[in-house]
Amino acid sequence: MLEKISALNNKKIFFASDFHLGVPDYETSLAREKRIVAWLDSVKDEAHTIYLLGDIFDFWFEYKHAIPKGYIRLLGKLAELRDAGIPIAFFTGNHDMWMFDYFPKELNIPIYREPLVLEVGTQKLLIGHGDGLGPGDHFYKFLKKFFNSRFCQWLFARIHPNLGIGIANYWSKNSRISNMKREENYQGNEGEFLWVYCNELEKQNHYDYYIFGHRHLPLDLPIGESSRYINTGEWVNFNTYAVYDGKTVALKTFEM
Known part of the structure; x- marks a missing residue:
């Protein structure tokens, strides 16, 4: 999918x-949510567009007449x-893939499920969540196809929301982001699957920037001679985000 922006007009x-959001517990999640809202307030006057690159919620499933409570x-x-x-x-993302029409209908926010090519002037950016890209992780790639299937979604929708969301919240407590003692470490370029993916893609098509999430570690790494791979990190530990001014992408940390 391709989206074109002719100029940012001094915006970013x-x-x-x-x-x-939702883990590891209600109080911690609420404090993080308030911090995110403060960040959105801080950038709104400069913002041309805001891209939320997945796993905004640790779990999300839209039943026909119900969504997970909270996050108001x-x-x-x-x-x-x-x-x-x-x-x-x-x-x-891999945690909130079961989003359907709530955001487009109620908030007028489009949903993307695959990476997007963003052209701004003469520059090209490839953006997305990043799960399932690159080598390895074959079991997850199989699970992703199953979870994205209409059969799986239909099956989960048959479960009462109290039970379905309860099961999902139990799983969330065991996810890697919920384990606050487990630190993310740089694996070296060859061990960073998204970096490997970007390098392989760059051999076929040039992008000035590759911007992804999922990795949970803020990263700014070179791709070839004239591109960069940016990972936006996460907000449980880092509070990091990326900003593009029409020429360069910079990683920043939000501090209240």
Whole structure:
């Protein structure tokens, strides 16, 4: 999919991912949500577009007449920004892939499930969540196809929300982002699957920037001679995001 922006007109594009709202507990998640809302407030005057690159929620499933409760501050802020005319796009991640029409219908925020090519002037950016890309992780790639299947979604929808969301919240407590003592470490370029993926892709098509989430580690690494791979990190430990001014992408940390 391709999206073109002719000029930013002195505005900037912001990228953030992996808020993982909902874990490890209500109080911690709420504090993080308030921090994210404060960040959105801080960038709204400069924002041309805001791209949320997946795993915003640690779990999300839209039943026909129900969604997971909570997150009202974030949802309200996103609605406010959209009503003010700021474009926002949402990429599904491996934790919130079961998003359907709620965001497009209620918030006027489009949903993307695959990486997007973004052309700004003469530059090209490839953006997305990043799960399932690159070598390895074959079991997850199989699970992703199953979870994305209509049969799996239909099957889960048959479970009462109290039980279905309860099961999902139990799983979330065992996820890697919930284990606060487990640190993410740089694996060396060859051990960074998204970096390997970007390098292979760069041999076929040139992109000035590759911007992904999923990795949970803020990264800014060279790709070939004239490209860079940016990972936006996560908001449980780092509070990092990326900002693009039409020429360069920079990783930044939000501090209240």
